[in-house]
Amino acid sequence: MIYQHTQIGWAILAAFAAVAVLMVGLMLIRPSLILDIGILVILLAFAIVFGTLTVQVGNGKVRCWFGPGLIRKEFDWVAIDDVSVVRNRWFYGWGIRLTPEGWMFNVSGFDAVQVHLATGKRFRIGTDEPEKLEAAIRQGMEEVDRDV
Incomplete structure (x- = not known):
């Protein structure tokens, strides 16, 4: 394995936590238990699935x-073909997004690495x-070039 890193999306988790606190507060004011618990369960599921982003470089790939790996690429x-460090615009947001530069996985911040594929996609x-x-990624690409 050349590289592995997990980034925690603190802003995403804070947003989910804020909505959860709001939901608990609403439950105290107007109890509609089944709906509120359902929404809290959905928020928890989203926090688990989208709270972290792990990147792994090695073994030819x-x-x-995100999270436990239900959503992956x-x-x-x-x-x-190439790889470059880029900065995302603020309005690209977090999560899974289709940007003018192609698809994006992101949990926090604006820094990213753009992978340029042989198909022309990014x-x-x-x-x-x-x-x-x-x-x-460049190191992995060089290993492929040496093997060819």
Whole structure:
């Protein structure tokens, strides 16, 4: 394994927590228990699924996944033409987004690594370690070039 890092989306988790606190407050004012508990369970599920983003580089692939891995994406090194450190615009937001530059996975901040694929498509991976991630992907790409 060349690289592995899990970034915690503190802003996303704080937003989910704020809504959960609001829901509990509303439950005290106007109890509609089944609906409120249902919403709290959904919030908890979203926090678990989208609260972290893990990126792994190694074994011929770049992999990234949210939370426990229900939502994931992977690229073979041979499918990657180039990689670059980029800065996302504030309005691209967090989560899974389709941006003008292609799809994006992000849980926090504005820094990302953009993977340029041989197909012409691009994919952004949000990270708080953009230079390390870019270097790891480049290292993997160089290993492919040496093997060819």
